[in-house]
Amino acid sequence: MTAHNTVDAKGRSSDDLARVEEAELKGEQIGQPGLATALEIQGRFDSLRDLTPEQMDALNKRVVKKVDWRLMPMITLMFLLNYLDRVNVSNARLAGFQTDLGMSDTVWSAGISTFYVGYLVGQLPGNMILAKTKPNWFLSLIMLLWSAGTLCMAALTSGAGFAVCRFFIGFTEAPFFPGITLMTSSWYTKEESPLRMAIWHAGNTASNILSGFLAAGILENMQGVVGLKAWQWFFLIEGAVSVIVAIVAYFILPGWPEDSGFLDDQERDMAKYRMLVSNGGIDETQVGAWAGLKMAAKDPFTWIFCLMHFALITAQSFKDFMPSIMETFHFNKLTTYLVQAPPYAIAYAAACALAWSSGRFQESFWHVVIPIILGGAGCGILIGTLNVGARYFGLCLLVAGTYNGLNLQLSWETTVVPAPRSKKAALVAIANCISQTSHWFTPYFFPRSQVPYYRLGGSIILVGVVLVVVSAVLTKWRATVLNKKLDEQEGWSPTSGNERGWRYVS
DSSP states (O other), X not given: OOOOOOBOTTXXXXXXXXXXXXXXXXXXXXXXXOSOOHHHHHTTOTTTXXXXXXXXXXXXXXXXXXXXXXXXXXXXXXXXXXXXXXXXXXXHHHTTHHHHTTOOHHHHHHXXXXXXXXXXXXXXXXXXXXXXXXXXXXXXXXXXXXXXXXXHXXXXXXXXXXXXXHHHHHHHHTTHHHHHHHHHHHHSOTTTHHHHHHHHXXXXXXXXXXXXXXXXXXXXXXXXXXXXXXXHHHHHHHHHHHHHHHHHHHHHSOOOGGGOTTSOHHHHHHHHHHHHHHTTTOOTTSSOHHHHHHHHHHOHHHHHHHHHHHHHHHHTGGGGGHHHHHHTTXXXXXXXXXXXXXXXXXXXXXXXXXXXXXXHHTOOHHHHHHHHHHHHHHHHHHHHOOOHHHHHHHHHHHHHHHHHHHHHHHHHHHHHSOOOHHHHHHHHHHHHHHHTTHHHHGGGGOOGGGTTTXXXXXXXXXXXXXXXXXXXXXXXXXXXXXXXXXXXXXXXXTTTOOOOOOOOOO
16 A cells, blocks of 8 residues: 655655655765755754745844854954963063073973963863853853963963963863864854854954054053063953953853754754755764764864864964064064064955855865965065065965965865764864874974074974965865765766755865
8 A cells, every 4th residue: 555645835745855854864874965955954844844935045144143143253252362372471471471480492382382282182072072062151161261271370480380381271272262163163054154264263363463462551561560570460461351251151152053042943943954954964963972083083084184284283383483573573572562463464354355255156275275375485585584574574474374274274174074063073173183283393493593584483384384285185186076976976967957966165
């Protein structure tokens, strides 16, 4: 006896829907994009099933607007303070922090490296915990912890204390950067994600700009206030502000799309629908943490992006020594603090423009490769001449090229491995974890004996640039191969007349 074949409001038979669900399940089980179309995914939600395209578009815009206001300003501010903790020691060094604690260059570099040891240890477990918990309380908690570490920096009296304190700050900061990357990729589609990541990367660039102004204001004017040194005030003020922001973040940050209370039921369904379409039909929540980790470990994309992220962090090794590099331009101390701002402002504007272009045209390879090559050219100028104007121009190219690459690498890796969430969390954490090993050795490439050219440091930057290009080529090659397989499965060709489904961004 044949079962009755019903037809829904969109004209789809129950047999058709069963085949779609079977195809989706098959895709979910192997962690690869399913075969469902946007219309078919819409039919899975009771609150969305009967909406017209115009109504869907209006609802989508309403959800994106709500998420933007709830998420973007908060994580941008948190990221700004997060990065201030990484660059503040460089400006404090110019104010006598290293000298007052009696640290040699070797001890100083060891302390800088120790931060990244803690960062490495806390990376993977922290991000795997985040994938299974609510982001608002977890991200707020770790921010409170690293803020406490920043406050403790003001009480340091020795190089050993410096190393211990920086290890703790690195350990507690570890899940934050991959965590907000995971949140962004879980709330925004592959078209929207690059620009959103560029926007919160303003916290990175703004921290470098703000750090210079804070240094100019605090380190130049608060020496001896209530018996404290200027660098102590630097850490106390930054730590106190971070504590306040962490408390506020607990009440403002959203959870995941499937359980956020600031959306109504229909909006929540739209948030889930958007991500299913963007992920090729794969449900983000389908597997547990350990299964996701195993899936990530078996995916070649994970190890290619490990190389790319490592190369980008290596190419950015100058950032911990930016004030010292600027000091070789022989400006006065106040000007040295202030002229750090324009290169980062230029980098941010360029990153936003390129991120919008990358998302709009769904292309990542050339958007990463061309700027990183220009960054390498800037490095060559910086280590090849003592002309201040030329070196400053080279520094602008170097900063813009490397920061743009890091931003787009994050959106690229979460686009080609869109789901499940635990797999994506593992990939982001593994790549970010391995990339931080660069900080174990790159500080030793910028000793004071290399003043004024810092050519040893320039050489390691150029190695990073070359490796970025190599890893981008590998990513594009693998994405192209996988897209050809999807074309074959769908029977798609430029002349087939069929709608092309989800594809890997190359």
